[in-house]
Amino acid sequence: MTAFNRRSFIKTAGIGSTFMGLAGNVHAMGFSPSNKNKNILPRWRGFNLLDFYTSKPLVFPRQNKMNQSTEDDFRWMSEWGFDFVRIPVQYPCYINFDAGNDQNKRISPDEVVDFNEQAIEEIEKLVYLANKYGLHASLNLHRVPGFCINAGFNEPYNLWKDNEAQQALYAHWDMWARRFKNVSGKNLSFDLINEPCFREDMNDQFGKRLAIDGELYRKIVRGCQEVILKQNADRLVLADGNNGGGTVTPELRDLKVAQSCRGYYPGDVSHYKAPWVWKNPEDAPVPVWPGMINGKNYSRNNLEEFYRPWIELVEQGIGVHCGECGCYKETPHEVFISWMTDVLGILTENNIGWAFWNFRGDFGVIDSGRKDIEYEDWNGHKLDRKMLEMLRKH
Numbered sequence: 001m002t003a004f005n006r007r008s009f010i011k012t013a014g015i016g017s018t019f020m021g022l023a024g025n026v027h028a029m030g031f032s033p034s035n036k037n038k039n040i041l042p043r044w045r046g047f048n049l050l051d052f053y054t055s056k057p058l059v060f061p062r063q064n065k066m067n068q069s070t071e072d073d074f075r076w077m078s079e080w081g082f083d084f085v086r087i088p089v090q091y092p093c094y095i096n097f098d099a100g101n102d103q104n105k106r107i108s109p110d111e112v113v114d115f116n117e118q119a120i121e122e123i124e125k126l127v128y129l130a131n132k133y134g135l136h137a138s139l140n141l142h143r144v145p146g147f148c149i150n151a152g153f154n155e156p157y158n159l160w161k162d163n164e165a166q167q168a169l170y171a172h173w174d175m176w177a178r179r180f181k182n183v184s185g186k187n188l189s190f191d192l193i194n195e196p197c198f199r200e201d202m203n204d205q206f207g208k209r210l211a212i213d214g215e216l217y218r219k220i221v222r223g224c225q226e227v228i229l230k231q232n233a234d235r236l237v238l239a240d241g242n243n244g245g246g247t248v249t250p251e252l253r254d255l256k257v258a259q260s261c262r263g264y265y266p267g268d269v270s271h272y273k274a275p276w277v278w279k280n281p282e283d284a285p286v287p288v289w290p291g292m293i294n295g296k297n298y299s300r301n302n303l304e305e306f307y308r309p310w311i312e313l314v315e316q317g318i319g320v321h322c323g324e325c326g327c328y329k330e331t332p333h334e335v336f337i338s339w340m341t342d343v344l345g346i347l348t349e350n351n352i353g354w355a356f357w358n359f360r361g362d363f364g365v366i367d368s369g370r371k372d373i374e375y376e377d378w379n380g381h382k383l384d385r386k387m388l389e390m391l392r393k394h
Contacts (some may be wrong), residue, residue, distance in 0.1 A: 041319035046084030090143035140191035177231035214251035263325025273330035344394035
């Protein structure tokens with residue numbers, strides 16, 4: 001186990017040096033954008049893996065096998081033609097912190113940067129296993145010091161207000177950049193902060209979220225980018241869209257980081273009856289596609305309007321990828337397929353890749369628990385063949 005000296009990092013990080021543009025990084029990694037109207041990122045297609053999607057420190061040997069990816073998972077993804085995995089990580093799982101039975105215990109600032117070597121090695125192994133099967137891995141900090149779009153963990157400070165939280169975030173990315181400094185940009189990218197927003201108390205089915213001030217977000221992205229590029233000047237950096245991932249951030253354009261959108265619009269379709277969204281899931285209006293939901297008419301035209309700012313970003317020469325998309329298992333399967341075909345059709349037509357949430361589980365192609373489909377037996381798992389073939393076409 002390795003303790004990290006936070007004060008030493010803050011003194012030596014030297015935030016403020018020169019940046020390389022994304023276009024230069026993309027060329028250095030061997031990606032060759034044809035013109036400004038084409039996405040300068042590869043059209044990566046794949047899945048989110050939830051192995052480290054937990055705010056509880058990892059305990060060894062690991063007992064909960066539910067979200068742990070297997071080598072077969074990577075083999076199947078590769079054989080089916082996918083080439084990308086996003087790995088959302090909540091930072092408490094790789095630090096030395098034990099709340100014991102006190103779920104309200106607040107982590108201290110020093111514990112936030114006290115890294116657990118064994119846990120970090122487990123995350124490294126997952127990245128390397130993805131690379132073994134030809135999959136690009138995007139390491140995402142889903143919970144960062146001082147912020148997560150989800151509740152369930154007591155932070156010692158607020159990322160959007162406290163400099164100490166921002167310096168701790170830079171320390172985390174400095175650590176990851178050092179660990180992976182010799183890994184090719186073709187194999188690994190860094191996705192800085194999952195779905196930035198001011199997250200206040202949930203007061204409706206989709207929560208109350210406010211966009212972060214663009215200049216503040218730019219400052220934090222720039223600080224992360226600097227410590228990363230010091231270790232590997234070719235590392236591709238992605239910044240999630242503002243306001244929970246849905247909004248383009250124009251203030252980032254001069255930094256030339258790529259931006260990551262979401263494929264959850266409208267939420268009445270993607271998160272029908274999702275218990276973390278609806279206080280009473282039975283109140284959720286039954287989705288259709290296309291058609292009228294809760295008094296509003298939806299169609300592919302609405303989707304095209306929603307994604308227009310992201311398409312314009314591609315046309316301006318900024319890389320765009322859809323880091324999360326998909327549909328909770330309660331949405332009627334035919335509605336899901338019809339809606340998702342339109343979403344992926346628009347992304348595909350504009351050379352924007354995507355990553356489903358998730359591979360196995362409630363949103364997944366395997367073992368989703370949907371009740372309105374006939375599964376195919378697949379090596380002891382339940383495969384949604386219709387969903388798989390729809391994904392492979394895009």
